[in-house]
Amino acid sequence: xxxxxxxxxxxxxxPDLGRDTVAPGAFAASLARRGSHGVxxxxxxxxxxxxxxxxxxxxxxRGLRVAGRLNLxxxxxxxxxxLMREGALDGLSIGFRVMRxxxxxxxxxxxxxxxxxxSLVTFPLQPxxxxxxxxxxxxxxxxxxxxxTPPLAARA
Numbered sequence: 760x761x762x763x764x765x766x767x768x769x770x771x772x773x774p775d776l777g778r779d780t781v782a783p784g785a786f787a788a789s790l791a792r793r794g795s796h797g798v799x800x801x802x803x804x805x806x807x808x809x810x811x812x813x814x815x816x817x818x819x820x821r822g823l824r825v826a827g828r829l830n831l832x833x834x835x836x837x838x839x840x841x842l843m844r845e846g847a848l849d850g851l852s853i854g855f856r857v858m859r860x861x862x863x864x865x866x867x868x869x870x871x872x873x874x875x876x877x878s879l880v881t882f883p884l885q886p887x888x889x890x891x892x893x894x895x896x897x898x899x900x901x902x903x904x905x906x907x908t909p910p911l912a913a914r915a
Contacts, residue, residue: 762811762829762840766890768851768877770822775885778866786818788858789874799876800827802835804854806876810836813877822888825851825877839879849890850883 771783790798795813802808811829818824829836842848858871883889 762831762836763814763826764829764843764890765824765826765892766849766851766888767821768816768823768825768853768888770885770887771818771820773822773885773887774864774866777884778864779869780863780866781822781869781872783818783820785869785872786816786823786874788871789855790816790818793874798874800829801854801876801878802839803880804852804876804878808835809833810839810879816874816877823853823874823877827877843879843890848879848881850880851888851890852878852880852883852885853888854878 769781769786771781771785774780795816798813798816799806799809800811800813802810809830810833811827813825813827815826816823829840831837831840839848853872853874854876855872855874857867857869858873860867860869862868879890
């Protein structure tokens with residue numbers, strides 16, 4: 760596998776388990792300022808565990824759509840890659856600072872956030888924030904047997 764995957768790190772208008780709801784457009788200013796390379800890819804929100812890079816982060820009608828690549832030179836990223844291919848890991852979660860919010864149904868409606876990082880996690884706070892497609896494992900192809908080359912004298 761080459762470590763590539765896509766998913767949704769946040770869904771619009773869907774309350775998370777902490778009762779925050781992200782409004783469409785909440786990431787726009789942050790993404791315009793930081794770009795995808797200014798947002799870190801971490802393991803379990805741990806700043807000591809960067810595991811790859813984001814190739815694209817964009818808002819669509821559903822939420823924050825992400826495309827990333829695990830850095831397979833990093834041991835933890837190889838472990839995560841194996842777990843993702845097996846279907847044992849697929850959670851995504853955002854790390855951010857609230858810029859503007861309003862109270863809403865016992866929680867907050869996040870109108871503008873400064874996105875710092877998106878993590879691969881075991882248990883996302885927004886249950887439907889998930890990897891939707893990880894690159895399929897490549898099928899095993901056994902090496903071709905080498906044919907012995909006859910000595911020069913035998914070829915004549």
